[in-house]
Amino acid sequence: MGAKHIFKLKNKIPAHSELMKPISEKLKKILKIVTINPPKIPVINNVDVKFENTSKNIKKALIRQIYNTVRWKEIIDFIKLKKIFVMLEIGPNKILTNLNKKDKNIISFSTNNLKNFLIAFKKINKGKNEKE
Template sequence: MKYALLFPGQGSQAVGMLGKHAVTEIEPTFREASDVLGWDVAKLVGEGPAEELNRTERTQPALLAAGIALWRVWRKQEPPSPTALAGHSLGEYTALVAAGSLRFADALKLVELRGQLMQAAVPEGTGGMAAVLGLDDEQIEALCARYPGDGVLEPVNYNSPGQVVVAGDAAALDWLQANGKANGAKLVKRLPVSVPSHCSLMRNAADALAERLDQTSVQPPAIPVFHNLDAKARVAPDEIRQALKEQLYRPVRWTQTIRALHADGVGAFLECGPGSVLTGLNKRIADGLQSLALDDAANLQQALTLARS
């Protein structure tokens, strides 16, 4: 069976994540990450506090390390190679490491910087994100376009049909919360984040990140990686760098990505990271998609059977 591995982004982190796998399988990768970053990733992931783990500059490298730790566990089972990889936002970096396009150490430093730049781009409390349920993509786009103020209000995560995340200035999000239901939304829920990711407020951060990307070695991926921008795979290193830059201020087209993989013949999707957020989204994207999260050792064995079938 053709299968794809999916790597989650921010929101999947939790103190104790990957705790259902043996410490001996996971901890070496966390130790390697600690040596690169100069702080104890294993201790933060295992003991918290949650407030520190949820800091963007900590969350991003910790999640990348968790995804690669689980990827290494998966590869030790000697499964057939996946047809393709994809990652949601931050998870795209994890996918590129798994594909051999980015070195693990380089990616850790990149995403730590990415988190720092994102947090610095918008003063805390002046921007944010909100999930909107019950409207299709075009309705969300039209609603955001009707915002009467001068601030930014943009759809940024097309997660599944009827579930889109919007980002922008705090005042614009207040307007969305006040007017969403009157315009057909079932729910507008503010997310507990201070960074308005994937919107135009991140352009300066993207420019600064691009400078580091230009200094980072990027190789053609050994496994195709479908990118958030347009659900297409890239081979040329400069095109990958550009995609990672634009990803910071352009929407994550997750629904389009999963449908593109499915149209390419992928029959099963395995979530390689903590939690099962992407597995849940897949159930809303298309009926009949086989999806399984690998953060449980029992699920990993079931996934191996699926991949070898």
Template structure:
């Protein structure tokens, strides 16, 4: 395993599903302790929500964010116990996942992270009530074409996920105009996302202002493992820059494709998606199919991993 240059990546909102984390919870006492610690901070039964649902509640922004965050870090804890020899050279996370990466790299404490992502989810929901809207994934259009659609309709680019997949964000009527224009420009598909607001756009500015106040209350240290910022798509080591980027991240474009290309150009060859779902694994393969990608979510994944990576 020594020749592999590994990055850990962590999922964002949308990766949640009922039953996530249950397998590792049942198999690791350290994971059970982590859930208990999170529940003490959150004040609700996170285990029941993750393991039993209902999905309608789990997908609400203020619940899905702490749930995905805790399950991802619990999976990381189980991985460290199962395979202590695996050592990442870098970390990254999609949107919410950047907070997970910062806790994994010891820049932010677990306790502060739980509190932050719970409040971040609430602030995003509140901003969505002030500025209602949504998000649409456009498949098969290039950046320049989507930029023209944005200028003409007033929507904004929210996520640059992978080649041919760009997510736009905005008010409902502006999104409808944008989708109609995208169809004229021969979009392959326009998919409305199941989200409660126009995330990663200027309509989220009320949330970013509230988040800044919360971020100013906590200590951020230089990361022990380099973390890629969603906003800059490069490593950020300065605590004040990290703080500023987390504020900007809510109402600016998430540059995931650029982040993965940056890591690959830094010499990373192997990516481990740690936490619920396989969204990032799919995106990374579409960004660069020469990269090795593994999903680590269950005890079985950890058991099979040494054999899978040695065969790759």
């Protein structure tokens, strides 16, 4: 059928694929009862590659990102265009932080536990204070 390579992915769930569409409906129900306040720092929608600043739009994006492809390269290009050079990865792993290691223009911190969160917070505040 035209495939050049076929290999098994080490993946526990089919994240970011159409197979997750039924799960997105469950998330939609959960998000109806969750309060998301307008963000004080930019939140980038990884489906549309744009800033979201309302609870409604953030929830819609979260639902759609479960079954859509993450546009990582476009997100990084968007971040650079907006002159954002510090990123916080919020989640249980360091996948995105590790992807960013190759790009010396972006400082990426994993906040996968309290210790890492506090380290990232201190470094961000230190950089902010140096600019002032």
